[in-house]
Amino acid sequence: MSYMIWLIISVVSALVAAFIAELRNRRMWLWALLTFLFSPLVILILLALPKVRPRKPCPDCKEMILAEANICRYCGYRFPQPQRAGSGGANTAAG
Numbered sequence: 703m704s705y706m707i708w709l710i711i712s713v714v715s716a717l718v719a720a721f722i723a724e725l726r727n728r729r730m731w732l733w734a735l736l737t738f739l740f741s742p743l744v745i746l747i748l749l750a751l752p753k754v755r756p757r758k759p760c761p762d763c764k765e766m767i768l769a770e771a772n773i774c775r776y777c778g779y780r781f782p783q784p785q786r787a788g789s790g791g792a793n794t795a796a797g
């Protein structure tokens with residue numbers, strides 16, 4: 703009987719872990735599985751870990767760099783700046 707309660711607690715905490723992992727850009731199935739197999743305390747480990755920042759591959763050297771980066775830290779590739787719309791003034795590019 704008591705193992706049924708433990709099973710319910712494990713499933714619920716696994717769902718909570720999956721939800722938190724999703725919010726923090728981590729693999730939700732992995733954290734759900736860890737929480738289910740080991741302990742709801744795994745959620746505390748998940749909360750203690752720093753938030754994963756989204757990354758993107760550099761089109762030039764294919765290294766993974768921060769998604770918000772404008773310059774690749776490995777090869778110095780410059781990403782095109784997003785155009786500012788409606789700030790007035792027509793820039794006529796010469797050269």
Ligand SMILES: [Zn+2]
Pocket residue numbers: 760761762763764765774775776777778779
């Ligand atoms: Zn690069």
